[in-house]
Amino acid sequence: MRRLARLTTSLGIGACTAVVELPFTLLSALVLLIVLPWPRGRRAVLTPLTAVAGRLAEVERRRLARFGEAEVSHAYARVRALQYVAVRWVMGVVGMVVVFAPLSATVLWAVLVWPFTDLHHPGDVAATGVGNLFFLLVGMQGVFGVTHLEGLLARHFLGPRPEEVLERRIEQLAASRAGVVAAVNDERRRIERDLHDGVQQRLVALGMLLGRALRSRDEMRADQLLRQAHEESRQALTELREVAWRIYPTVLDEAGLRAALETVAERSSVPVQLDYRLDREPGTALATVAYFVVCEAVTNAVKHADAGLISVRVAPGGDGVLVCIEDDGPGGADSSGSGLFGLARRVAALDGRFRVESPPGGPTTITAELPCA
Template sequence: MRDIARRGTRRGAGLVTGAATAAVEVPFTILAALVLALVAAWPAGRRAVLRPVLACARTLTELERARLKAWLGVRVPPAYEDAQALRYLSCRWALGVLGGVVMLSVAIGLAYGTVWIYGWMLLDDIRSPWSLAFSSLGGLFLLFLATQGIGGVTELERQLARRLLGPRHEDELERRIAELSASRAAVVDAVHDERRRIERDLHDGVQQRLVALGMLIGRARRSQDTDRVDRLLRQAHEESRQALDELREVAWRIYPTTLDEAGLRAALETVAERAPVPVRVAYDLTEEPDQAVATVAYFVVCEAVTNAVKHAEPSRIAVAVGRDEGMVCVSVEDDGCGGANASGSGLFGLARRVAALDGILGVISPPGGPTLVTAELPCA
C-alpha cells in the first residue's frame, strides 16, 4: 500500500511538472510553426531558422527526458535526432495540458471529498447534512476517476516518448542483437575469469595447506621420538583445520548455499556478519526476486564490500536493496578513501554480470571518498 501511494504521488508530481513544461512548449510550438511557415519557400532562410529552432527543441526535450525519468520512471535513450525532438514537442504539450486537467480534478475531488470535515462550519442551511453528504460522495467519485486518469496519462506519456524519440524498429533489433552478442561474450569471459580465480584460490590456499599437511604426516611417520611425533600430529591437525576453513571460504565465494535455502536477505546478512567492518543492510523487497536477479544482486554486494574492505579502509558500509518501477535497485556505499577503478578486474567482472541481465552498473568514487556502487536489475 505504501509503494502504491508513493508511486501515485511521484506520478502526480510528474504530471504537475509536465503541465508546467507544457506552458512553455505551447508558445514554442506555435512560434516555431509560424516562423517555419514564413520561410518555407526560402531555402536559405529555412536553414538559418531551423538551426536555432531545433536547438531549442532539443533543450526542451532534454528537460522532458529528465522529468520522465525522475517522476514517471520512463527512460528515453538520448540517441534521437533534433527533428524527432521537434515532432515530440509538437504533440507532447497536449498531454501536458491533459495531465494538468487530471491533477486539477484530483484537487477538486479531494476538496469536495473531505468537505464533511469542515463544511459544517460554512453551511447553516437546514439541508446542510444532505448537501455535505452528496458533496463528499461526488468529490470522492471524482477523486477516484482522476486517480485512474493519472495512470492513463502516465502510460500515454510513456508511449509517446518511446514512439517519437525511440529508435526505429530495425535499429532497435540491430542494437539488441549487438547487445546480446556482447553480453554472451561477456558471460563466457566471466566464467573463464571465475574459473581462473577458483584455481588460484585453490592453488595458493588449500593446495599449499594440503602439501604442508602431507609433509607433517610423513615426518611424523618417520620420526622415532614420541614427543616429536605428537607435536607434528598437532601441527598436522591444525593444518587440516585451516585447509577445511579455506575450502569452505572458497566454496562460499563460488556460490552461497544460504541464497537457495533462506533467500537474498539472509545471504546479504551473512555478508554483513562476515565483514570485518560494520555493514548496515536495508532490505526493502516485499517478495523474493528471480533466482538470476538475486544471484547477481548478491555478488554485486559481496564484491563491492570485499573491494571496499580491501582497498578503501572504510569505517562503515551501507547496503540498500529495493524495487523501483520493475527494477531491483542495489547500492553499496562506504566512507573509505575512494578512487575505485571502475575498469578494474573486480568491478569490471560485476559490470559483465549485470550486463548479462540487461542491467546497469554505476560506480561513483571520487578521490577521498565516499564510494557508491549501484546496480539496476530488470525484474518482472
C-alpha cells in the same frame, strides 16, 4: 495528484513553447516556399532552419523526459526535428485548451451558477458539485490523453523507432552475454588461483610432513610432525571451505538471501550493519547476484577502504530490489577495477543498473538496482 501536477506542468510549458514554434513554422514555410525552385537556395536556407528546429526539439525532448514521462532519443536528424516542430505546435495548442478550458469552465460555473444556487436545497447543491466534478474529471483525462499523444508524436519523428529499440536491445544482450562469459572465465581463473596458492600448497606441505613422520625413527619427532600435519590438514580444510563458500554458499539455497547476508556480516572483520527490508524471498538468479554484490563489496571495503563500519541495505526499489553498500572509508575507489567491474557485469546480465560513488574523503557507496522480471 503529484503525477497530475507534473503532467499539467508539462502541458503548460508545451503551450508556452508552442507560442514560439507556431511563428517559426509559418516563417519556415514561407521562406522554403520562396526558395523552393532553387536547390542551392533551399539547401542554404535549410541549414539555419534545421539548426533552430534542433534547439526547439531538444527543449521539447528534455521537457518530455522530465515532466511528460516520455523517453525520446537524442540522436535524431535535424530534418526530422524540423518536421517535428512543424506539427508539435498543434499539440501545444491542444494542451493549452485541455489545461485552461476546464479551469475556465469551473470558474464560470462558480460565477454564473453558484450565486443562483439555493444552498438550502440539497438538489441544487448536488447538481453544482456534480458539475464542478465533471469538469475536473474531463480536465484530468484530457491531461493524460494529450500527454500520451505528445509522447507518441515525439517518438514518431525523433525516435527511437521500434527497429532502433530492437537493435539497441540486441546490442545490450550481446554485450551482457559477452560480459557473463568473461565473468565466468575470470571466476574460474580466480578459483584455480585460490586452489593453487592455498589448498594445493597446504596439501603439498601435508604430504611432506607425513613423509617425514614415516621416515623418522624418533617417536617424539614423529609425534611432532604428525601434530603439524594435523594442523596443516585443518588449515587446508578451512581454506577449501572458504573457496567453496566464495563459489556458491549453500546457505543461500537452504535458508535464503537474508541468512546468507547475515553470514557475510558475521564473517567480516569490520562491523557490518545489515538492513534487510524484503517481505518475500527473491528468485534464485536475483538472490545470487545480490549476494555476490554484497559479498564482493564488503570484501573490497575490508581490504582496501580502511573502513570502520559498513552499512548494507537491501530493500524494494521500483519494480525490483535495491542493494546499497556504504562504508565510512576515505573514498577514491576505482570503479573500473577487476572486482567492481565484475560486479557490474553480473548486474548487467540481469538488466540491472550498477553505480559506484566514491568521492575523495568518502563515503564509498555501491548501488545495484536489480529487476524482478
